[in-house]
Amino acid sequence: MPRTIRFHLDENCTLAVAEGLRRRGIDVTTTQESGLRSAQDELQAAFALGQGRVIVTHDRDFLRLHAAGVPHAGIAYCDKDRKSIGEIILRLIQLWERIEAKDMVARVQFL
Template sequence: MPRTIRCQLDENVTIAIADGLRRRGIDVKTTQELGLMGATDEEHLVVANSQHRVIFTQDDDFLRLHDAKFNHAGIVYCQQQRRSIGEIIKGLILIWEWLEPEEMENHVEFL
């Protein structure tokens, strides 16, 4: 299956996750790289959607936006301090390996 999901990391996600994904060939952008430091969650989703990127977050406000039917390219959510950095990277790699961008549209995956 083609690996076409592209990722965007929310503001509070450690850069180690971006580094781990990049070492495996996954296209990922951080909040800092996108110039979104201090941006609202809605702005993060708008940028991610415009670039067809699935956003990884540990902020449950994104779940509220999803429930409010805010359009997005996909959200991957993990509760803070629930998983190690390695477990998060493995979970994101699985999503990248098995799902297509259209399967993630307006969909939430939980790690």
């Protein structure tokens, strides 16, 4: 697993978040770009885990997967419409700057 966090945005996240992170040189994939649109959450988690990516989501189902012990490389969660796109980008940048990828494995970080 790489030292620096890499992100995977699920389909509930706006692509503007991916664009904002990429402008800062952060490695991001999206559900849409990865051909996973409408895929079950377990498949999304397995994809992100296989690539060592932290899932960025507004979907509470990922919190249930975490509670059920489904393996994942990390979950960055934010309730839908609680933070602006800019705030979400800023929080993800702070996460990227301060935490190593290995420390996010099986962890939920609330944005």
